[in-house]
Amino acid sequence: MIAYFSANHFPEIPMRLSRYFLPVLKETPSEAQIVSHRYMLRAGMIKQASAGIYSWLPLGFKVLKKIENIVHEEQQRAGHIPMLMPTIQSADLWRESGRYDDYGEEMLRITDRHNRDMLYGPTNEELITDIFRAHVGSYKDLPLTLYHIQWKFRDEIRPRFGVMRGREFYMKDGYNFDVSKDAALHAYNRHLVSYLRSYERMGLQAIPMRADGGPIGGDYTHEFLVLADTGESEVFYDSAVTDLTFGDRDIDYDDVAQCQAVLEEFTSRYARTDETHDEALFNAIPEDRRRTARGIEVGQIFYFGTKYSEAMGATVQTADGKSVPVHMGSHGIGVSRLLGAIIEASHDDKGIIWPESVTPFHCGIVNLKQGDAEADAACDALYQSLTALGLDPLYDDRSERAGGKFATMDLIGLPWRITVGPRGLKNGVVELTSRRTGESEEMTPEMAVEKVAKIYAPRASM
RNA sequence: CAGGGAUUAGCUCAGACCGGCAGAGCGCCGCACUUGGACUGCGGAGGUCGGAGGUUCAAAUCCUCCAUCCCUGACCA
Numbered sequence: 303m304i305a306y307f308s309a310n311h312f313p314e315i316p317m318r319l320s321r322y323f324l325p326v327l328k329e330t331p332s333e334a335q336i337v338s339h340r341y342m343l344r345a346g347m348i349k350q351a352s353a354g355i356y357s358w359l360p361l362g363f364k365v366l367k368k369i370e371n372i373v374h375e376e377q378q379r380a381g382h383i384p385m386l387m388p389t390i391q392s393a394d395l396w397r398e399s400g401r402y403d404d405y406g407e408e409m410l411r412i413t414d415r416h417n418r419d420m421l422y423g424p425t426n427e428e429l430i431t432d433i434f435r436a437h438v439g440s441y442k443d444l445p446l447t448l449y450h451i452q453w454k455f456r457d458e459i460r461p462r463f464g465v466m467r468g469r470e471f472y473m474k475d476g477y478n479f480d481v482s483k484d485a486a487l488h489a490y491n492r493h494l495v496s497y498l499r500s501y502e503r504m505g506l507q508a509i510p511m512r513a514d515g516g517p518i519g520g521d522y523t524h525e526f527l528v529l530a531d532t533g534e535s536e537v538f539y540d541s542a543v544t545d546l547t548f549g550d551r552d553i554d555y556d557d558v559a560q561c562q563a564v565l566e567e568f569t570s571r572y573a574r575t576d577e578t579h580d581e582a583l584f585n586a587i588p589e590d591r592r593r594t595a596r597g598i599e600v601g602q603i604f605y606f607g608t609k610y611s612e613a614m615g616a617t618v619q620t621a622d623g624k625s626v627p628v629h630m631g632s633h634g635i636g637v638s639r640l641l642g643a644i645i646e647a648s649h650d651d652k653g654i655i656w657p658e659s660v661t662p663f664h665c666g667i668v669n670l671k672q673g674d675a676e677a678d679a680a681c682d683a684l685y686q687s688l689t690a691l692g693l694d695p696l697y698d699d700r701s702e703r704a705g706g707k708f709a710t711m712d713l714i715g716l717p718w719r720i721t722v723g724p725r726g727l728k729n730g731v732v733e734l735t736s737r738r739t740g741e742s743e744e745m746t747p748e749m750a751v752e753k754v755a756k757i758y759a760p761r762a763s764m
Numbered sequence: 765c766a767g768g769g770a771u772u773a774g775c776u777c778a779g780a781c782c783g784g785c786a787g788a789g790c791g792c793c794g795c796a797c798u799u800g801g802a803c804u805g806c807g808g809a810g811g812u813c814g815g816a817g818g819u820u821c822a823a824a825u826c827c828u829c830c831a832u833c834c835c836u837g838a839c840c841a
Binding site: 325352407424425454456471525600635639710721724725 | 765770774775776777789790791798799800801802803832833834835837838839840841
């Protein structure tokens with residue numbers, strides 16, 4: 303439907319497990335404490351390279367790209383423009399903004415062969431402001447929102463929880479430039495809407511909560527939190543906020559009033575993290591609606607006004623010829639962290655349960671009796687039919703026993719499984735099983751293909 | 765960064781207190797048996813015991829230093 307930037311989009315490649323690289327572990331590596339970390343290691347999605355730094359193995363990489371893709375689509379739907387900035391930055395720009403000294407030990411500082419001070423970027427306000435001031439000088443060029451999805455590095459004292467709190471992480475960060483505070487607040491609202499849409503598409507409920515500005519600063523800021531017992535933030539909210547869903551409502555991102563209405567709808571109820579929690583306001587909520595829980599932060603939006611534009615001389619001329627610093631905001635989504643958040647929110651004791659929108663493969667095909675002519679032929683036919691429809695199955699064609707194949711499929715969390723065995727084939731049927739409910743239904747192979755295609759059909763058109 | 769713990773086979777871990785031939789389960793390879801939930805049996809490969817130094821006739825084991833990883837806390841997308 304909409305055209306989106308596809309530099310990071312990888313085609314979905316159907317796969318026979320015997321040819322794939324899926325190093326699943328039966329036992330849990332001892333370093334993993336929380337469920338998402340354990341399952342990502344066990345499902346062969348990531349491998350730790352050093353503390354807080356991970357290699358993304360094929361299965362994890364596929365999910366990472368799917369999440370990234372949703373973010374790209376929703377950003378561009380909102381009118382934001384993709385680009386790419388480097389991971390390594392010069393310290394000079396950071397001296398200019400004053401943050402080279404402020405940022406502290408969390409910033410990984412590097413010296414190159416000429417003894418120049420460099421750093422592995424933890425964020426990109428300085429770089430983007432430098433780009434802006436070099437090329438934009440007129441109010442006529444505004445509004446402008448640029449974003450990228452890039453690896454960042456923050457030298458956490460104590461990385462933990464796998465990709466949830468790594469030192470190296472993949473993040474979307476976007477920056478809006480506007481001529482006035484009002485215009486910048488519309489950009490803020492636009493981001494809030496686009497984030498709500500993004501998280502919902504990933505099968506997550508992420509609640510916007512009033513946040514603290516932190517080192518980036520900012521008068522207006524909300525964090526988006528996914529409720530999960532393993533979350534690092536304590537959160538307090540009115541249970542009415544969890545009833546809100548964005549759904550498939552139509553949004554005109556240029557409609558100021560409409561975006562403002564969404565912001566009000568989603569942020570008027572009490573919802574705060576412990577950083578900004580206000581006991582008196584919380585207690586004003588009817589007692590049966592007061593909730594205390596834990597949450598995983600998966601994004602944050604800021605309006606910080608002219609903090610960087612003033613420090614770095616990013617100005618535009620207005621219609622009456624005056625030079626004014628631009629109003630800016632920055633807006634982040636933790637892409638790599640989202641894998642952990644989704645797993646925390648969607649798993650059982652057997653493994654991951656992927657939402658259809660981010661699953662690494664659309665469905666699994668389990669051949670219960672590899673080598674049986676009929677079973678092999680039926681599986682091949684299923685694989686071909688699904689692939690021909692543009693679907694992306696993972697066919698377990700290994701000479702494993704049924705139990706091992708089921709255990710692997712459950713662990714890696716494909717939402718649908720087609721089970722093919724001689725017993726069913728005698729009656730002309732295979733079995734379609736939902737990972738989420740565990741419910742199975744017998745049907746002809748043709749019907750199974752049709753049903754899986756139908757499940758994914760709405761997404762295929764986007 | 766403070767406090768604590770760990771490092772022995774690909775993974776999970778015994779062995780260390782009390783120095784004396786390097787171990788188990790799972791995984792892997794081969795064979796057999798099997799094919800609806802990690803089945804069973806037989807055979808096999810795989811480790812300079814994190815690194816360096818020291819004590820000793822002899823060190824995975826005792827001592828010193830270093831490195832890495834993990835946990836709790838403070839910090840943090």
